[in-house]
Amino acid sequence: xxxxxxxxxxxxxxxxxxxxxxxxxxxxxxxxxxxxxxxxxxxxxxxxxxxxxxxxxxxxxxxxxxxxxxxxxxxxxxxxxxxxxxxxxxxxxxxxxxxxxxxxxxxxxxxxxxxxxxxxxxxxxxxxxxxxxxxxxxxxxxxxxxxxxxxxxxxxxxxxxxxxxxxxxxxxxxxxxxxxxxxxxxxxxxxxxxxxxxxxxxxxxxxxxxxxxxxxxxxxxxxxxxxxxxxxxxxxxxxxxxxxxxxxxxxxxxxxxxxxxxxxxxxxxxxxxxxxxxxxxxxxxxxxxxxxxxxxxxxxxxxxxxxxxxxxxxxxxxxxxxxxxxxxxxxxxxxxxxxxxxxxxxxxxxxxxxxxxxxxxxxxxxxxxxxxxxxxxxxxxxxxxxxxxxxxxxxxxxxxxxxxxxxxxxxxxxxxxxxxxxxxxxxxxxxxxxxxxxxxxxxxxxxxxxxxxxxxxxxxxxxxxxxxxxxxxxxxxxxxxxxxxxxxxxxxxxxxxxxxxxxxxxxxxxxxxxxxxxxxxxxxxxxxxxxxxxxxxxxxxxxxxxxxxxxxxxxxxxxxxxxxxxxxxxxxxxxxxxxxxxxxxxxxxxxxxxxxxxxxxxxxxxxxxxxxxxxxxxxxxxxxxxxxxxxxxxxxxxxxxxxxxxxxxxxxxxxxxxxxxxxxxxxxxxxxxxxxxxxxxxxxxxxx
Amino acid sequence: xxxxxxxxxxxxxxxxxxxxxxxxxxxxxxxxxxxxxxxxxxxxxxxxxxxxxxxxxxxxxxxxxxxxxxxxxxxxxxxxxxxxxxxxxx
Numbered sequence: 001x002x003x004x005x006x007x008x009x010x011x012x013x014x015x016x017x018x019x020x021x022x023x024x025x026x027x028x029x030x031x032x033x034x035x036x037x038x039x040x041x042x043x044x045x046x047x048x049x050x051x052x053x054x055x056x057x058x059x060x061x062x063x064x065x066x067x068x069x070x071x072x073x074x075x076x077x078x079x080x081x082x083x084x085x086x087x088x089x090x091x092x093x094x095x096x097x098x099x100x101x102x103x104x105x106x107x108x109x110x111x112x113x114x115x116x117x118x119x120x121x122x123x124x125x126x127x128x129x130x131x132x133x134x135x136x137x138x139x140x141x142x143x144x145x146x147x148x149x150x151x152x153x154x155x156x157x158x159x160x161x162x163x164x165x166x167x168x169x170x171x172x173x174x175x176x177x178x179x180x181x182x183x184x185x186x187x188x189x190x191x192x193x194x195x196x197x198x199x200x201x202x203x204x205x206x207x208x209x210x211x212x213x214x215x216x217x218x219x220x221x222x223x224x225x226x227x228x229x230x231x232x233x234x235x236x237x238x239x240x241x242x243x244x245x246x247x248x249x250x251x252x253x254x255x256x257x258x259x260x261x262x263x264x265x266x267x268x269x270x271x272x273x274x275x276x277x278x279x280x281x282x283x284x285x286x287x288x289x290x291x292x293x294x295x296x297x298x299x300x301x302x303x304x305x306x307x308x309x310x311x312x313x314x315x316x317x318x319x320x321x322x323x324x325x326x327x328x329x330x331x332x333x334x335x336x337x338x339x340x341x342x343x344x345x346x347x348x349x350x351x352x353x354x355x356x357x358x359x360x361x362x363x364x365x366x367x368x369x370x371x372x373x374x375x376x377x378x379x380x381x382x383x384x385x386x387x388x389x390x391x392x393x394x395x396x397x398x399x400x401x402x403x404x405x406x407x408x409x410x411x412x413x414x415x416x417x418x419x420x421x422x423x424x425x426x427x428x429x430x431x432x433x434x435x436x437x438x439x440x441x442x443x444x445x446x447x448x449x450x451x452x453x454x455x456x457x458x459x460x461x462x463x464x465x466x467x468x469x470x471x472x473x474x475x476x477x478x479x480x481x482x483x484x485x486x487x488x489x490x491x492x493x494x495x496x497x498x499x500x501x502x503x504x505x506x507x508x509x510x511x512x513x514x515x516x517x518x519x520x521x522x523x524x525x526x527x528x529x530x531x532x533x534x535x536x537x538x539x540x541x542x543x544x545x546x547x548x549x550x551x552x553x554x555x556x557x558x559x560x561x562x563x564x565x566x567x568x569x570x571x572x573x574x575x576x577x578x579x580x581x582x583x584x585x586x587x588x589x590x591x592x593x594x595x596x597x598x599x600x601x602x603x604x605x606x607x608x609x610x611x612x613x614x615x616x617x618x619x620x621x622x623x624x625x626x627x628x629x630x631x632x633x634x635x636x637x638x639x640x641x642x643x644x645x646x647x648x649x650x651x652x653x654x655x656x657x658x659x660x661x662x663x664x665x666x667x668x669x670x671x672x673x674x675x676x677x678x679x680x681x682x683x684x685x686x687x688x
Numbered sequence: 689x690x691x692x693x694x695x696x697x698x699x700x701x702x703x704x705x706x707x708x709x710x711x712x713x714x715x716x717x718x719x720x721x722x723x724x725x726x727x728x729x730x731x732x733x734x735x736x737x738x739x740x741x742x743x744x745x746x747x748x749x750x751x752x753x754x755x756x757x758x759x760x761x762x763x764x765x766x767x768x769x770x771x772x773x774x775x776x777x778x
Binding site: 100260292390 | 711712713714715716717718719720721723724731732733734735736737738739741745746747748749750751752754755
């Protein structure tokens with residue numbers, strides 16, 4: 001078996017990079033970690049002319065100077081990975097800006113292929129590009145493509161197969177900068193720099209930030225700045241630059257300017273534009289979607305539709321899955337018995353672990369398998385950035401980034417995805433706020449219980465269009481959760497995470513038709529399976545623990561926990577059983593309501609309850625009222641995040657302190673809200 | 689009198705004269721194509737009027753007004769466009 005050829009796929013955001021990725025790899029994709037990093041990058045494989053290629057989808061970025069964590073991942077991968085070739089995807093409709101990034105990559109002096117994508121959109125806008133001339137100007141292979149129609153993909157594969165002779169045109173900087181490099185360049189020859197280009201490294205040694213040097217140290221295996229010769233050279237170089245009136249800021253600016261001058265010159269030369277850039281069609285849609293009066297309506301409508309489809313669509317597959325798990329349970333039980341498992345062990349595994357696992361999967365998978373593709377469709381359409389654009393002023397008041405709106409949206413699917421998604425936020429402070437407040441967003445794991453309670457206590461199940469009203473009620477809960485998120489974000493900005501709002505720069509990409517089939521495969525692989533896998537890993541052991549609590553020593557442990565928590569529970573308008581269930585439900589939020597039912601009914605195993613009537617009967621027998629239901633819903637929205645989210649928060653922040661805050665903050669908030677609600681209801685009942 | 693990007697009305701086009709922001713934002717703006725001498729058009733604004741969307745090098749970019757205030761521009765007459773991009777206009 002021949003060795004795999006590793007290709008890094010880079011490009012600006014919104015240039016159809018993932019479309020190219022999908023077209024190249026088809027279904028052979030997986031999220032993988034690359035050497036020594038915990039950050040997941042998407043990679044896929046394909047075969048072409050009997051050679052195997054591994055292609056890594058690097059996060060989209062505008063430059064190699066990172067501002068957010070995600071861009072940092074991109075920079076590290078493009079500069080310091082052992083990829084054999086780099087494929088850059090460009091947007092034909094804004095070539096100039098794309099070329100600026102291309103030139104930054106070309107400076108790395110690696111084997112590079114440029115793919116000019118979106119040729120169809122460019123054609124519509126009256127833009128034509130002379131690809132041959134562009135190839136001549138850049139000194140690398142250039143391929144044109146319309147990836148969504150699969151045009152040019154074969155040519156890209158061919159180009160990747162060829163040995164692209166390194167003929168890269170290098171940018172010349174102004175005299176002072178070129179001279180300053182002379183101090184460093186020769187020193188580098190004495191060192192082992194692996195594949196790094198010396199000219200590029202000389203430049204970066206002058207303008208690199210702390211994170212750059214960290215990445216460099218990791219790549220080389222030693223710290224370049226501990227070398228006296230290097231330090232000496234850098235010092236001399238800066239002295240020379242300073243003598244010529246160039247400081248670090250000026251240096252960065254001059255370097256960028258030179259790149260832009262080239263980018264502008266080349267793009268002007270190769271672009272044949274018949275008319276002025278045409279954005280009128282987008283502009284009309286924008287006026288509607290982001291208009292003064294229409295925008296909130298549109299936003300509410302989108303939110304409503306997404307939840308409605310998710311709720312209605314998830315019902316049938318959910319019950320089918322539940323059926324499957326119930327039926328397979330007895331078969332599995334007999335199987336394990338036959339191979340010699342003791343009945344205790346067998347009960348523990350099947351009625352504990354397997355049953356909870358089955359519950360989590362059947363409750364969680366269908367809504368997620370619907371929600372995430374819908375989310376990806378909105379992303380593809382170009383609607384998501386507009387949502388942050390419309391809502392940004394609200395976040396400005398909370399001194400955070402409008403991009404937090406996106407992490408909230410992702411949080412609806414799963415809080416872990418929301419927490420990881422906060423990487424798109426540039427400022428560290430604002431990113432932390434987005435992470436800490438993400439669990440206020442009720443996720444798919446919490447929806448089923450909330451919806452069940454809504455349909456039991458607020459609308460009669462027999463009403464026509466009960467799903468419609470559930471969605472309305474759910475929307476009210478959601479709007480409230482967003483309002484609280486904004487309020488707490490503001491509070492954090494004024495207290496423990498003090499600071500001013502940072503900048504908000506966001507591209508509003510052209511509206512594009514989403515590619516439904518590709519959307520589904522990608523979001524299924526990328527988000528759903530990923531999240532589900534992690535949830536399943538915690539659900540199984542959690543099931544065993546719960547089963548042990550219910551079956552060992554006459555439930556003494558369980559009952560003592562319940563009795564200890566009872567007074568707190570009553571104070572919050574809940575009871576001891578409910579609080580115990582929330583604690584036992586830490587592994588996954590979807591098992592909270594089942595545990596409640598189980599403790600109430602005194603059963604020794606998790607009940608698989610489907611019908612609202614049975615649930616309603618059990619709950620009302622245990623003196624649930626509308627007050628209990630409202631407090632339960634509120635506590636469900638505002639309590640400690642689930643185990644998976646907590647682990648993710650730790651991974652993202654690398655700090656025990658923030659992990660604790662993320663645990664305590666929502667819990668405290670839930671306690672306050674529930675206590676107030678309880679007092680309010682008691683007063684109300686008293687008056688009546 | 690100096691005019692900033694924020695002072696432009698919707699539909700107006702201008703040429704960037706200077707960017708008086710901190711280094712970080714400057715870098716960011718540079719990455720998305722907003723540099724000295726580049727052309728900017730105000731496209732539309734969000735419901736509250738902040739942020740607004742601008743056409744920069746063929747892409748639509750949203751900027752907050754507090755950031756747009758730090759970008760000094762020269763408003764172009766109707767004749768200013770791609771045809772005479774080398775000559776300063778106003």
